[in-house]
Amino acid sequence: xxxxxxxxxxxxxxxxxxxxxxxxxxxxxxxxxxxxxxxxxxxxxxxxxxxxxxxxxxxxxxxxxxxxxxxxxxxxxxxxxxxxxxxxxxxxxxxxxxxxxxxxxxxxxxxxxx
Amino acid sequence: xxxxxxxxxxxxxxxxxxxxxxxxxxxxxxxxxxxxxxxxxxxxxxxxxxxxxxxxxxxxxxxxxxxxxxxxxxxxxxxxxxxxxxxxxxxxxxxxxxxxxxxxxxxxxxxxxx
Numbered sequence: 001x002x003x004x005x006x007x008x009x010x011x012x013x014x015x016x017x018x019x020x021x022x023x024x025x026x027x028x029x030x031x032x033x034x035x036x037x038x039x040x041x042x043x044x045x046x047x048x049x050x051x052x053x054x055x056x057x058x059x060x061x062x063x064x065x066x067x068x069x070x071x072x073x074x075x076x077x078x079x080x081x082x083x084x085x086x087x088x089x090x091x092x093x094x095x096x097x098x099x100x101x102x103x104x105x106x107x108x109x110x111x112x113x114x
Numbered sequence: 115x116x117x118x119x120x121x122x123x124x125x126x127x128x129x130x131x132x133x134x135x136x137x138x139x140x141x142x143x144x145x146x147x148x149x150x151x152x153x154x155x156x157x158x159x160x161x162x163x164x165x166x167x168x169x170x171x172x173x174x175x176x177x178x179x180x181x182x183x184x185x186x187x188x189x190x191x192x193x194x195x196x197x198x199x200x201x202x203x204x205x206x207x208x209x210x211x212x213x214x215x216x217x218x219x220x221x222x223x224x225x226x227x228x
Contacts, residue, residue, distance in 0.1 A: 033216070042120075042204060042220040043158075058215075090157060094216075101146060101165065101208070103216060105157040 003027060004106035006091050012112045013081040021076040021109050023091030031094045032074040033058075033103065034066065036087040043090065049074055081113045118207050120219035127195050128227045135190040135222050137205030146208030147188045149179055152221075153201045161203075164188065175199070200226045 007022045025032065030051045035043040035058075045058030049068040063085060065077040078085060088110050092103040119138045127133055139147070146165060150158040162173025169181040179190045188205060205219040 035218075040221075043218040045215070045217075048215065092158075102148060102160055102163050103158075103206075104160075105150075107157045 003104055004091055004093055006089075006106035006109050008109060009107070010110045012114065013078075015081060015083065015113060017081050018077070018079045019081070019111075021078075021089055021091075021111075023074045023076070023106060024072050025074075025093045025104075026072065027093060027104065028071060029093040029095050029104075030071070031096065032068065033092040033094075034064070034074070034076045035090045035092065036060065036085075037090060037108075038087050046076065046089075078111075083113050085111065086113045087111060118205055118217045118219040120203075120205055120222050122222045123220070124223045124225065126225040126227060129197050130194050133190075133192045133195045133199070133224070135203050135205075135224070137188045137190065137219055139186050139188065139207045147179075147181055148206040148216075149173065149177070149188075149190045150204045150206060151175075151201050152204065158204065161190070195224075195226055197226045197228065200224055 005024050033048040034046040037043050044060045046060055046064050047058055047066040049055045052068050052071055055066050055068055068074050088108045090108050091106040094103045117140045121136050148163045149161040151161050152158050161177050162171050162179055164171045164181050172178050177192050179188055181188050202221045202223045204221045206216050
């Protein structure tokens, strides 16, 4: 039971390039989230999903896109990378309430845009 | 908008001393409160959570936190700090209007003096 896995661990992009950050879970939780963490800052919510086929914007969605075709996967797409997107990206999952109501985090993807 | 405040950016304590990290939720009404710890280069690990009931909750690694509704606070405490506790600590709350949307504080970095 790996929980939440993210790939890649590190990536360097040139300005204007695009890439997809992968997130996969094996806990069968409905809720999935993407956060970014800038140096010395807390986490900012980019997008989240309450189930397959349903996504919604968080605090900082500009420059990103998401899709959720299965319960397990929640990829984050950067279309035209900009230096402002240099950050560490965390994927998280949670259940819908009660004992499952906490977020489990992946190990993160460190992205540098130059 | 709902916000979570961690007023202390950095805290330094001596090993063996007691610790209290502060957290305030702007609404004070959400029943879902969390503390996470992040070691350098790592993801976030849940220390403890509060849903309802007893307002003093126990977590892992000897940490505890108390929810005080009148003060909108959920401070994290440990009676005797160990050098391995040096890390960054994040408070988080479930959004009042959408319990599966989380808000994180900006974090408190803890240094432990020998």
